[in-house]
Amino acid sequence: MQDPATITFVALEGSEIVGWVWGMRQRHAGGYSQVQLYEIGVVERFRKQGVGRALLTAFRDLAMAEGHRRMWLFTDEDNAAAKALYEAAGGEPSLHNDAGYWWQLDAAEPGSRHDAAVG
Numbered sequence: 001m002q003d004p005a006t007i008t009f010v011a012l013e014g015s016e017i018v019g020w021v022w023g024m025r026q027r028h029a030g031g032y033s034q035v036q037l038y039e040i041g042v043v044e045r046f047r048k049q050g051v052g053r054a055l056l057t058a059f060r061d062l063a064m065a066e067g068h069r070r071m072w073l074f075t076d077e078d079n080a081a082a083k084a085l086y087e088a089a090g091g092e093p094s095l096h097n098d099a100g101y102w103w104q105l106d107a108a109e110p111g112s113r114h115d116a117a118v119g
Contacts, residue, residue, distance in 0.1 A: 021055040037073040
């Protein structure tokens, strides 16, 4: 069964899956569309080789191409590697103390700081 709300990418080394990212398209209560990145993972021996960044970039680029206003996610507060990846890829930490990150994707609100999507 296909779910039109789901976004999934995998990274392959030959025929082996070495990384994945998936999330959901959502309608925000404010009336705009956004995406939530729900999970990103990379097989341990392929970490620190750019796989996670490529998956995150592909997910973000699709969200932008589809016209979503924001992208957001939560991570564990003590996951320093994930937080470094999100910040390096342009994610801004949530103003709340919840280990959330968000990306403003549309040009209509450049530089705006809006946390409704992660709060």
